[in-house]
Amino acid sequence: MPARRITSHDVAREAGVSQTTVSVVLSETPGPIQISAATRERVLAAAERLGYVPNHVAQSLRRRRSRTITFINPAPENPYFAEVVAGAQASAEQAGYSIFVAAVPDREQAVNILSQLNAGTSDGVILGSRDEAVMAELRHALRRGLAAVALQYMGEQSAVPVVRTDKEFGGHLATAYLIDLGHRRIGHLKDAAAYADHPGERTAGYLRALDDGGIDFDPNLIVQGKNSIAGGDAAMRELLSRGRPRPTAVFAFNDLMAIGALHALDALGVRVPDDIAVIGFDGIELGAFTNPELTSVAQPSAEVGRRAFELVFDLLHGRSTEVRDVTLPLRLVIRDSCGWKAISSGR
Amino acid sequence: MPARRITSHDVAREAGVSQTTVSVVLSETPGPIQISAATRERVLAAAERLGYVPNHVAQSLRRRRSRTITFINPAPENPYFAEVVAGAQASAEQAGYSIFVAAVPDREQAVNILSQLNAGTSDGVILGSRDEAVMAELRHALRRGLAAVALQYMGEQSAVPVVRTDKEFGGHLATAYLIDLGHRRIGHLKDAAAYADHPGERTAGYLRALDDGGIDFDPNLIVQGKNSIAGGDAAMRELLSRGRPRPTAVFAFNDLMAIGALHALDALGVRVPDDIAVIGFDGIELGAFTNPELTSVAQPSAEVGRRAFELVFDLLHGRSTEVRDVTLPLRLVIRDSCGWKAISSGR
DNA sequence: TTGAAAGCGCTAACAG
DNA sequence: CTGTTAGCGCTTTCAA
Numbered sequence: 001m002p003a004r005r006i007t008s009h010d011v012a013r014e015a016g017v018s019q020t021t022v023s024v025v026l027s028e029t030p031g032p033i034q035i036s037a038a039t040r041e042r043v044l045a046a047a048e049r050l051g052y053v054p055n056h057v058a059q060s061l062r063r064r065r066s067r068t069i070t071f072i073n074p075a076p077e078n079p080y081f082a083e084v085v086a087g088a089q090a091s092a093e094q095a096g097y098s099i100f101v102a103a104v105p106d107r108e109q110a111v112n113i114l115s116q117l118n119a120g121t122s123d124g125v126i127l128g129s130r131d132e133a134v135m136a137e138l139r140h141a142l143r144r145g146l147a148a149v150a151l152q153y154m155g156e157q158s159a160v161p162v163v164r165t166d167k168e169f170g171g172h173l174a175t176a177y178l179i180d181l182g183h184r185r186i187g188h189l190k191d192a193a194a195y196a197d198h199p200g201e202r203t204a205g206y207l208r209a210l211d212d213g214g215i216d217f218d219p220n221l222i223v224q225g226k227n228s229i230a231g232g233d234a235a236m237r238e239l240l241s242r243g244r245p246r247p248t249a250v251f252a253f254n255d256l257m258a259i260g261a262l263h264a265l266d267a268l269g270v271r272v273p274d275d276i277a278v279i280g281f282d283g284i285e286l287g288a289f290t291n292p293e294l295t296s297v298a299q300p301s302a303e304v305g306r307r308a309f310e311l312v313f314d315l316l317h318g319r320s321t322e323v324r325d326v327t328l329p330l331r332l333v334i335r336d337s338c339g340w341k342a343i344s345s346g347r
Numbered sequence: 348m349p350a351r352r353i354t355s356h357d358v359a360r361e362a363g364v365s366q367t368t369v370s371v372v373l374s375e376t377p378g379p380i381q382i383s384a385a386t387r388e389r390v391l392a393a394a395e396r397l398g399y400v401p402n403h404v405a406q407s408l409r410r411r412r413s414r415t416i417t418f419i420n421p422a423p424e425n426p427y428f429a430e431v432v433a434g435a436q437a438s439a440e441q442a443g444y445s446i447f448v449a450a451v452p453d454r455e456q457a458v459n460i461l462s463q464l465n466a467g468t469s470d471g472v473i474l475g476s477r478d479e480a481v482m483a484e485l486r487h488a489l490r491r492g493l494a495a496v497a498l499q500y501m502g503e504q505s506a507v508p509v510v511r512t513d514k515e516f517g518g519h520l521a522t523a524y525l526i527d528l529g530h531r532r533i534g535h536l537k538d539a540a541a542y543a544d545h546p547g548e549r550t551a552g553y554l555r556a557l558d559d560g561g562i563d564f565d566p567n568l569i570v571q572g573k574n575s576i577a578g579g580d581a582a583m584r585e586l587l588s589r590g591r592p593r594p595t596a597v598f599a600f601n602d603l604m605a606i607g608a609l610h611a612l613d614a615l616g617v618r619v620p621d622d623i624a625v626i627g628f629d630g631i632e633l634g635a636f637t638n639p640e641l642t643s644v645a646q647p648s649a650e651v652g653r654r655a656f657e658l659v660f661d662l663l664h665g666r667s668t669e670v671r672d673v674t675l676p677l678r679l680v681i682r683d684s685c686g687w688k689a690i691s692s693g694r
Numbered sequence: 695t696t697g698a699a700a701g702c703g704c705t706a707a708c709a710g
Numbered sequence: 711c712t713g714t715t716a717g718c719g720c721t722t723t724c725a726a
Binding site: 005007008009019020023024027054055057058059060061062063 | 705
């Protein structure tokens with residue numbers, strides 16, 4: 001352990017001013033306080049000379065604000081969340097905030113973290129998980145004064161602002177596209193629904209599109225799997241093992257599962273898109289480089305992160321209690337895994 | 348803003364004891380302090396009743412320790428780093444520490460973050476970047492009392508402990524494997540070397556293996572590209588455009604670039620591994636699900652993270668200045684992208 | 695076995 | 711325009 005820490009007192013002594021002046025100069029407090037240019041220069045020079053760095057912890061304690069937001073990431077291995085986090089971080093940085101990412105795959109941990117979140121370390125939370133138990137804990141935290149935003153939450157009207165995309169619409173978009181391409185036996189890979197409080201919106205969209213297309217729903221065509229690449233691989237194998245006639249197209253819960261499906265299909269010698277079309281959900285960057293390239297319903301991931309941060313920021317600054325619920329558009333990204341046929345997208 | 352925060356004073360009042368007692372009970376201070384079981388019970392009950400959560404910021408200020416480590420991640424989009432971070436986090440959690448991940452793709456930002464880092468926010472750093480400028484700043488931070496560990500740093504003997512793998516050996520391992528498989532025209536996709544202070548170790552290994560195999564080095568067979576999937580795609584196309592005879596195998600800088608290469612090859616109608624073999628580096632999980640599955644030199648990513656954390660932890664607790672330099676083993680993961688032939692691996 | 699008091703480094707009234 | 715003062719909520723001697 002080296003030399004004692006340099007504090008604002010040291011800088012004050014070095015510059016021949018009071019410690020208050022140092023604080024005022026360095027934190028650029030707006031207020032009515034005025035410091036002469038000469039003094040400011042001296043302080044800045046002294047701080048520079050001493051290599052002074054303000055103690056962030058002391059600042060936080062005094063200000064009762066840490067300028068840090070916690071992002072609870074329920075699936076750190078999913079590039080989609082990495083993209084959302086990146087968007088939030090970019091936006092936070094501009095506002096002088098930091099985003100602390102807590103990788104929290106399971107529910108107990110999430111509840112735990114939330115319950116500790118009033119420890120002054122964080123001014124707010126962005127919650128990626130949609131679990132009801134977790135949401136309940138979030139409402140507690142809210143009551144204790146935390147600023148919070150949930151992602152994709154669909155529960156009953158809550159006090160929690162939400163950033164979402166219309167996944168039911170997305171499921172419909174994907175399935176309708178497949179129907180448009182001429183498919184009538186369309187399989188669906190669904191997640192195991194760890195957060196199954198609300199039965200899959202994507203699946204609801206799939207069902208509605210089938211209905212719109214006058215196609216009878218065959219329960220044999222839906223298989224539930226783990227939300228991961230390996231899970232998609234396994235689910236696809238399961239689907240194929242269900243016997244003939246097999247589906248000519250598959251709508252996967254997300255790109256991760258779609259990539260797994262692509263792998264299973266390749267391993268089994270089933271050609272994509274010739275023998276079977278595959279469509280994913282999320283539109284992660286990786287999808288542009290799979291073999292074949294993945295067609296997907298893309299979410300504006302970075303934008304989701306950005307808006308989420310902006311919402312907590314506004315909450316923190318008492319701005320606009322108006323827009324507490326942001327819905328962002330989805331769009332169809334057509335690549336190779338469904339064969340070729342461009343159609344209009346949108347919403 | 349709701350009700351005032353609950354402090355240890357509130358708990359003390361509720362329990363009819365002094366605030367000191369509350370602190371002693373709740374922080375389980377070891378020392379010579381003794382609290383009767385009865386008092387302890389009352390304090391615990393009162394805290395529970397009030398929903399008291401200790402203010403972490405105040406604790407940090409007083410203890411001069413935040414139990415937080417910053418991980419500087421130079422490539423957040425690379426799953427390899429996500430795996431390293433996950434390893435560090437798992438290990439940190441057990442020790443009661445948090446890992447704060449700063450996504451810092453560029454050098455200026457890294458320097459910036461490091462320069463602000465004695466702010467009491469962080470007790471230490473794990474540095475993923477290998478840039479010299481960044482390392483210089485790290486040494487400053489060290490002098491300010493920060494515990495630091497660098498990943499893969501190869502510079503002259505520094506005061507900074509390092510966790511590394513022998514990438515030169517890895518490059519040799521990959522290339523020798525290709526030679527073993529009968530290849531003699533072996534291309535190499537190399538990164539653009541943003542951190543080019545030390546010219547590629549992997550490339551050095553490649554060259555040495557060529558030499559060992561009695562193969563003349565053809566500079567035409569090395570192409571430099573951006574360290575990303577798209578970069579690998581572009582580099583592969585560049586390599587193929589250099590005319591005949593084209594290589595029968597390619598060693599990519601890492602799995603990300605290898606995946607890009609796989610994509611380019613597929614797009615160009617070149618079959619892998621029949622027409623050309625591809626080997627990557629890092630051994631990311633995704634490699635098990637590409638088409639074809641990727642053969643790679645695997646790094647023990649989670650282990651790298653774990654050891655890095657353990658090193659800063661030891662530093663923080665004044666333990667063993669002995670092992671300041673950990674080298675972890677690499678191993679060949681044989682999948683499909685080079686065709687089939689098992690050989691022994693190791694080191 | 696418990697409590698009083700000092701102070702971590704900083705900000706924000708309020709005086710001057 | 712600048713300095714004095716009073717804490718933020720907690721840990722930690724030291725004394726009772």
